[in-house]
Structures are given as structure tokens and as C-alpha cells.
Amino acid sequence: MTRNCILKCLFIIVFVNWRCYSISDKVNPQKNYFLEVKKINYFLDKCENFLFKPENYKIDIDSAKINLSRALSISKSINNQNLIYKCIFYYGEVSYEENNYPKAIERTSTAVKYFRKTKQFKKEAELWINLGEKYFWKSPRNIKSLEESIVYYNRALQIYKHLSLSEDSAYTIKLIADSHLNQGKLDLAEKELLHVLSIYNKIRYKKLHFTYDLLANLYRLKGNLGKYLYYSLECVKSMELNKDYLYAPAFYIQLAKSYKEFGKHKTCIELLKKAINIQRPRKDIDNNMLYYLTDFLCKELVEIKQYKEALTQAQNLIKDYPPKGKMENAVIAGTMALCYRKSNEPKLAEANYIKMIDLYEKNPELMSFAKLSNAYFELGKFYVEQKIYNKAKINFIKSQESPKGIIDQLQIKETNLYLFKIDSATGNYISAIKHFQKYKYLNDSIFDFNKTKQIEKIQMSYSFEKKKKELSNMKLSMELEKKKIVEANNKINIGIVVLVLLLTTTLLFATIYRLKQKNNQILISQKNEIDLKNSTLQKLVNEKEHLMQEIHHRVKNNLQIIMSLLNSQLSLLKNEDAFNAIQNSQQRLYAISLLHQKLYRTDEIVQIQMKNYINDLATNFKDTLDVYNRINFEMKVDSIDLDQSQAVSVGLILNEVITNSIKYAFPDNKMGSILVLMKLESNNKILLKISDNGIGFPEHFNFKESPSLGMNLINGLTEQLDGKLEFSNKNGANVKITFIQKPILDVTAG
Known part of the structure; x- marks a missing residue:
């Protein structure tokens, strides 16, 4: 019986230990798995940081590859398919940054197939959009690459519509409209963007400033200055209302451009300085944006004849943020050319204009039809000032060679006016009349009476809203000031109360202290009296003790005498x-x-x-x-x-x-x-x-x-x-x- 009990106990102990080991064995792998996933996401975040810096250099791409390799290795070790294909997608991003489009498309397509196969349709749509964006920004930009981007955007749009994702659908349509805008298909882009606005309004989406910005750009290209100003103002209002200032410099540039077209150069300069002040303190500063802002500012300073300040702004930019990339060198060359042009240094001005055009033409990754067209236009204006009409005409004609819808109507209008003047000066009157007629048509279509009235109404409305906002801010400031005064008065009153309390407390403590001192004196006097009495009593006690001891001694002696007498009696x-x-x-x-x-x-x-x-x-x-x-x-x-x-x-x-x-x-x-x-x-x-x-x-x-x-x-x-x-x-x-x-x-x- 005892043997059976022992065997049962041993069996239970072994079983319990085995179960504990099994459970810990199950828990620990789970804990390790989550730790590994955390590591993968950490490496992917680091990869993304290196990959998407505003300025991308080979060392950043190499660092991104190292972190991506670590992430992929761990993903394979834990066999997490989602993370494996996420890593493959990032390898596609690396290929894009290395300008290896075939490899990039192959890797991204592999990830797309996985997400489609696993029915992760939203992720599939996101990758289609990613592919579309890569083609949208592909260098050199051309009509074909924009068409490719639209194909991928449409694939994403079909998925979002199937999933009934209205916001994502509207965003994708906006991307398609942007591609059409860059193709010069202005009417189609307008229709799409207005459709986007209707969807956003229907779902009560608040961040409309990106859509307003595209519409403003579209109406600038169309030459509709009224709508251009309206949507520029709406863009800034939406941005400020939503407190979304990440792209504030770009939105302020758009509004500044609209004011420039109405000759409001001081307002334009204020907006540009505001944008620069936002851009400069940023940690990951976008040098391209900063150079573009400064270039625009210098042009506006030149318009109001502040040539020295324009040159100072350009020189300070070069000193504080030396140009690193080709884009920055191209932009600053155009800025310095304008400053030299207005400072009567034509040779330096011409050299910088030619340098700017050369950088744009020889570096396809910088290629932008609008920028190159504007560069030719500025060089043409320089040659007109120098009365070198043959070169001026060549550059003005080149400025109009961009696809239709890419160059804004105001530049085309000004180009035809300059061509009219050149042809008139060189005796080519028939050509001059044609250019003048085109100029007149464009000028009338842009600045007709109704449009001018509409623009004035928009400006008045904006001015009224601005004044209202200023009054509101002033009222708020006054209320805050009033509140501060009330708080200050309250603090003074509290201070007076505290001071009175302190004085009262001090007097009270002084009185208590005096009473305490008096009581202490009384207590000391009483203590001395008690000590004296105690001393007297102690003497009496000592005397009494001595007396008692003496009594006991005498009693003992007397008893001894009696005992001696009894002892003497015994013998008889x-x-x-x-x-x-x-x-x-x-x-x-x-x-x-x-x-x-x-x-x-x-x-x-x-x-x-x-x-x-x-x-x-x-x-x-x-x-x-x-x-x-x-x-x-x-x-x-x-x-x-x-x-x-x-x-x-x-x-x-x-x-x-x-x-x-x-x-x-x-x-x-x-x-x-x-x-x-x-x-x-x-x-x-x-x-x-x-x-x-x-x-x-x-x-x-x-x-x-x-x-x-x-x-x-x-x-x-x-x-x-x-x-x-x-x-x-x-x-x-x-x-x-x-x-x-x-x-x-x-x-x-x-």
C-alpha cells in the first residue's frame, strides 16, 4: 500500500513539472516572436528615415539597405509572410531611389501579387498608388510616365470603389487629376478636382487645402485669375483652420503668386517671408523649397526696385545653406542672374542665365517643362533689355515649345507682347500684328470686365474676412489683456491679504512670545521654589531615615540585652x-x-x-x-x-x-x-x-x-x-x- 502511494506521488510530481515546462516552452516562443516583430519594425523605421530624407545621398541609401537586410533576415527566421513582403516592397523603394525602375517595378509587383492573393485588398491598392507616384515623379518627367501613373492610380481607384472607401477614392481621383494637370489636360483635371470636392463635402472631410491648391494651380494655367485667387485664399484658410502647417510654405507661395499677378508685390513679399520663416527652423529642411522661395522673393524685391536687398537675400542663402544639388545650383543661378541684370552687370547676368538653362537641359532628373520655359522667358527678357533681339526672339520661341496647358496663360501673354515689340523693332510688322492680336486676346480673356469685377469682389471679401479676423484677434487680445489685468489685480489683492495676514500673524506670535516669556519666568520662579522645598524635604527624609535606622539599631541592641539577660537566667x-x-x-x-x-x-x-x-x-x-x-x-x-x-x-x-x-x-x-x-x-x-x-x-x-x-x-x-x-x-x-x-x-x- 505504502509503495503504491509513493509511486503515485512521484508520478504526480513528474507530470506537474512536465506541464510547467510545456507551458513555459509555449509562452517563451510567443514572447520571443513579439520581440522579433518589434525588432523588424524598428529596422524598417530606420530604413524609411534614411530612404526618404529631403536630400538623398549614396551613404543614406547604403544605410537603408543595411537596416532592410536585417529586417528581412529576422522576418524569414520567424516566417512572417506579411513582413517578408513588406521588406520586398521597401527593396522596391530602394531601387526607385537608385533610379532602377525595372527592378523597382518587379519588386513592388511581387508584393502586390502577395497582397492580392491573401485578399489584403487595401494594402494592394496602397501599393498601386505607390507605383503611380513613382511614375508621376519619374525623371525625366514626360507624358508617357504620367500616363503610366494614371494606369496604376485607376487600379487603386477600382479597389477603393469596390471596398466603398469614399475618402480613399477621392484621394486617388485627386492624384489622377494631378497627373492630368501635369499633362496639360486642364479641362479633364478641372472636372476631376471638382468631383473630388463634391465627395469630400459629402463625407464632411475637412482637409481640403491640398485640393484647393491643385485647383488654384489649374486656374493659374488657364489664366482665370479670379478663381486662381479664390482657391489660393481658400487653400490657406483651410490650412490655418485645420492647423496643418507641414506644407505651409508651398501654399503661401501659391497665394503669393496670385497677388503678384495683380501687382500687389508688398503683400506677395510678406507671404514669401512668412513661408521662409516657417521653412528655415525646420529640422529636416527642404533646401529645394528654401531656394525656390528665396528666388521668388528676390524677383519680387526687384519689382519694387530693392535690388540691394534682393542680392543680400541671395548671398545670405548661399552662405547659410550652400547649394549641394543640381536643382539648387540651377535655381540660385537664375536668382543671381536677375540680381546682376538689375545691377547693370550684363556679362555676369548672361553667364548665370546660360548656366541655369544648361543645368536644366543636361540633367533630365531636374527636367520640368514649366521651369525650363520660364528660364528661356527670363533670358529672352534680358536680351530685350540689352537690345539683342535675335537672341531674345529665339529664347521667347523656345519658352513656348512646352506641351499645351503646361505654361500658364500670363507668361504666354507676356511672351506675345515681347515678340510683338521685337518684330516691330526689326520691321517684321505682319508677325508683330499676329503676336499683338494674340496678346490682346489673352489679355482680354484674363482681364475682362466681369472677371475684374469678380476679382475685386474676392479681394474685398478676403479683405473683409481678414479685417474681421484681425478684429476678432484684437478683441481676443483685449480680453486676454483684460484677463491679465484682472489676474494682476487679484494677485495684488491676494498679496495685500497675505501681507495683512503676515502682519497679524507676526503680531500674534509676538504677543504669544511675550506671554510665553512671562509664563516661563513664572515657571522658573515656581521651579526654583519647588526645588527649594524638595531640597528641604529631602533633608527631612534623610534625617527621618537616619532616625529610623537609629531606632532599629537601639531596638536591636535592647533586644540583645534582653537576650543576654535571658541567657544569664538560663544558667540558673x-x-x-x-x-x-x-x-x-x-x-x-x-x-x-x-x-x-x-x-x-x-x-x-x-x-x-x-x-x-x-x-x-x-x-x-x-x-x-x-x-x-x-x-x-x-x-x-x-x-x-x-x-x-x-x-x-x-x-x-x-x-x-x-x-x-x-x-x-x-x-x-x-x-x-x-x-x-x-x-x-x-x-x-x-x-x-x-x-x-x-x-x-x-x-x-x-x-x-x-x-x-x-x-x-x-x-x-x-x-x-x-x-x-x-x-x-x-x-x-x-x-x-x-x-x-x-x-x-x-x-x-x-
Whole structure:
């Protein structure tokens, strides 16, 4: 049976340990899995940071590859397919940055197929949009790459429509419209963008500034200045309302351009400086944007004839943010060309214009139809000023070679005016008339009466809103100021209250301090008086103690004299009864004398140490009765202190009982022992027991009716102790007394 129990216990222990190990084995891999996923996301984030910096250099791409390689390795080790294909997608992003489009498309398409196969359609759509954006920004930009981007955007749009994702659908249509805008398909882009607005309004989407910005750009290209200004203003209003300032510089540029077309150069300069102040402090500053803003600012400063400031702005830009990329060099070349042109340094101006055009033409990644067209236009204006008309005409014609819809109508209008002037100056009047007619048509279509009225209305509306906003801000400022004044007054009032409280508290403490000092003086006086009284009392106590000791000493001496007299009398007595009576009296007197001796020889005059006292009594019995050889005294006495009244009673009881035992317990001088036990029990109860191993009490002994003096003394002394007396015969005579220990009072203090 026992063996079976042991085997069962062992089995249970092994099973429990196995289960614990199994559970921990399951938990730990799960914990490790999540840790590995966390590591992968960390490496992918680092890869993204290196990959999408505003300025991308080979060292950044290499760093991105290292982090991506780590992420892919861990993804494969935990066999997480989603993360594996996410890494493949990022490898596609690396290929885009390296301008390896075939490889980039192959990797992105691999990821697309996986997400389609696993029915992760939203992620599939996101990758189609990513592909579309890569073709949209492909260098050099051309109609074909824009068509490719539209194909991918449409694939994403079909998925979003199937999933009934209105916001994502509207965003995708906006991207398609942007591609059409860059193709010069302005009417189609307009239709799409207005459709986007209707969807956004329907779903109450708030961030409309990106759509307004595209519409503003579209109407600029169309030459509809009224709508251009309207949507530029709406764009900035939406941005400020949503507090979405990430692309604020680009939106302020758009609004500045619209004001420029109306000749409001100072307003334009204010907006450009505002945009620059936003752009400069940014951690990941976009140098291309900063150069473009400064170039525009310098052109506007030149318009109001602040040539020196324009040059200073350009030089400060080069000093603070030296040009690194080709785009920055191209933009700053155009800026410096304008500054030199207005500073009457034509050779430097021409050299910088040619440098700018050369950078745009020889670097396809910088290629932008609008920028190149504007570069030719600016160089043409320079040659007109220098009266080199043949070169001017060549550059103006080149400025118009961009696809239709890419160049804004205002530049085309100005180009035709310059061509009219060149042809007129060179005597080519037929061509001059044609250019003038085109100029006149464009000017009338842009600045007709209704449009001018509409523009004035928009400007008035905006000015009114601006004033209203300013008044609101002023009112808010006044309220804040009023609030500050109220708070300041409250603080002053609180300060006054605190000061009054401090003064009151100080006065109160001063008064309390004075009272305390006065009380302290009284207390010191009383203490001195008490100390004096205590000193007097102590002297009296000392004198009383000395007197008590003297009394005890005299009592002891007197008792010794009586004992000596009794001793002298003993030698004359021949009657045995008389002899015994006197001897008993001697013993009793000794017990009292010993007690007084103890009292005057110690500092304690009111209490007796019973252990020493009883031992001394026993020694006296041995000496006076000569029982050293035949009777053994066994003492079991606790350290108990009794006051003198109880000590006298206990001493006399011991004297009577021990004397009785010595005389009667051991007839014929037999050997024996006497036990004295005294111990303190609970509740201050004291047990006193005297026993011997002699012949015991006589049969039918009644201590209450005994006529002997000794028994009467024992009874009387027990009553004085308020105790209980018991006699018994058990292996000899036994006397047992129990009484309560009295508290020891200092009688000298009375």
C-alpha cells in the first residue's frame, strides 16, 4: 500500500513539472516572436528615415539597405509572410531611389501579387498608388510616365470603389487629376478636382487645402485669375483652420503668386517671408523649397526696385545653406542672374542665365517643362533689355515649345507682347500684328470686365474676412489683456491679504512670545521654589531615615540585652519547662532582633529581603541548637521583598515551626532534614511551606484547639498576614501558609 502511494506521488510530481515546462516552452516562443516583430519594425523605421530624407545621398541609401537586410533576415527566421513582403516592397523603394525602375517595378509587383492573393485588398491598392507616384515623379518627367501613373492610380481607384472607401477614392481621383494637370489636360483635371470636392463635402472631410491648391494651380494655367485667387485664399484658410502647417510654405507661395499677378508685390513679399520663416527652423529642411522661395522673393524685391536687398537675400542663402544639388545650383543661378541684370552687370547676368538653362537641359532628373520655359522667358527678357533681339526672339520661341496647358496663360501673354515689340523693332510688322492680336486676346480673356469685377469682389471679401479676423484677434487680445489685468489685480489683492495676514500673524506670535516669556519666568520662579522645598524635604527624609535606622539599631541592641539577660537566667534554671520557655523566648527575640539588624544595616528601612533573612535564621538555629551534624536545612526561597510587618510575622512563624521540628520531629537524635520553601505565585500570592521528614504530628492533632503557646502564636501571626494555615502529615510534618504580598510603602515619606 505504502509503495503504491509513493509511486503515485512521484508520478504526480513528474507530470506537474512536465506541464510547467510545456507551458513555459509555449509562452517563451510567443514572447520571443513579439520581440522579433518589434525588432523588424524598428529596422524598417530606420530604413524609411534614411530612404526618404529631403536630400538623398549614396551613404543614406547604403544605410537603408543595411537596416532592410536585417529586417528581412529576422522576418524569414520567424516566417512572417506579411513582413517578408513588406521588406520586398521597401527593396522596391530602394531601387526607385537608385533610379532602377525595372527592378523597382518587379519588386513592388511581387508584393502586390502577395497582397492580392491573401485578399489584403487595401494594402494592394496602397501599393498601386505607390507605383503611380513613382511614375508621376519619374525623371525625366514626360507624358508617357504620367500616363503610366494614371494606369496604376485607376487600379487603386477600382479597389477603393469596390471596398466603398469614399475618402480613399477621392484621394486617388485627386492624384489622377494631378497627373492630368501635369499633362496639360486642364479641362479633364478641372472636372476631376471638382468631383473630388463634391465627395469630400459629402463625407464632411475637412482637409481640403491640398485640393484647393491643385485647383488654384489649374486656374493659374488657364489664366482665370479670379478663381486662381479664390482657391489660393481658400487653400490657406483651410490650412490655418485645420492647423496643418507641414506644407505651409508651398501654399503661401501659391497665394503669393496670385497677388503678384495683380501687382500687389508688398503683400506677395510678406507671404514669401512668412513661408521662409516657417521653412528655415525646420529640422529636416527642404533646401529645394528654401531656394525656390528665396528666388521668388528676390524677383519680387526687384519689382519694387530693392535690388540691394534682393542680392543680400541671395548671398545670405548661399552662405547659410550652400547649394549641394543640381536643382539648387540651377535655381540660385537664375536668382543671381536677375540680381546682376538689375545691377547693370550684363556679362555676369548672361553667364548665370546660360548656366541655369544648361543645368536644366543636361540633367533630365531636374527636367520640368514649366521651369525650363520660364528660364528661356527670363533670358529672352534680358536680351530685350540689352537690345539683342535675335537672341531674345529665339529664347521667347523656345519658352513656348512646352506641351499645351503646361505654361500658364500670363507668361504666354507676356511672351506675345515681347515678340510683338521685337518684330516691330526689326520691321517684321505682319508677325508683330499676329503676336499683338494674340496678346490682346489673352489679355482680354484674363482681364475682362466681369472677371475684374469678380476679382475685386474676392479681394474685398478676403479683405473683409481678414479685417474681421484681425478684429476678432484684437478683441481676443483685449480680453486676454483684460484677463491679465484682472489676474494682476487679484494677485495684488491676494498679496495685500497675505501681507495683512503676515502682519497679524507676526503680531500674534509676538504677543504669544511675550506671554510665553512671562509664563516661563513664572515657571522658573515656581521651579526654583519647588526645588527649594524638595531640597528641604529631602533633608527631612534623610534625617527621618537616619532616625529610623537609629531606632532599629537601639531596638536591636535592647533586644540583645534582653537576650543576654535571658541567657544569664538560663544558667540558673533547673526546671526543664522553664528552661525551654526561656530558650523559646530567646529564639523569638532573635528573629525580631535579626529583622531590625537587617533594617538598620541597609538603605532600605521599610522592606526585608526574605531570602537572606531566612538563611540567617537557619544559621542561627544550627548555632544555638547545635544540630549541624544531624539536621540538614534545605532552602528554596525566591527573591521576595516583604514590608517589615509581614517580615516579622513570617520570621516568628518560621521560628516556631522550625523549633518545633528540631525538638519533636527527630526523637533520639535521629538524622533528618527540614525544607523551607517560599515562592511568589500569581496575583502577588506567596506560598510559605515548612516540612520535615520526621515522625509527623500526633494522630488526631487539631492545631486550632492546641493549648500550646507556639501553635497560638502561629495561628495569630497567620491571621495578621490575612493568610490561610494548613497542617498535614505526608512523609513528616507539613505546615503550609498562603498569604497576599502587601505593597511596600515608603513610611519615611510620611
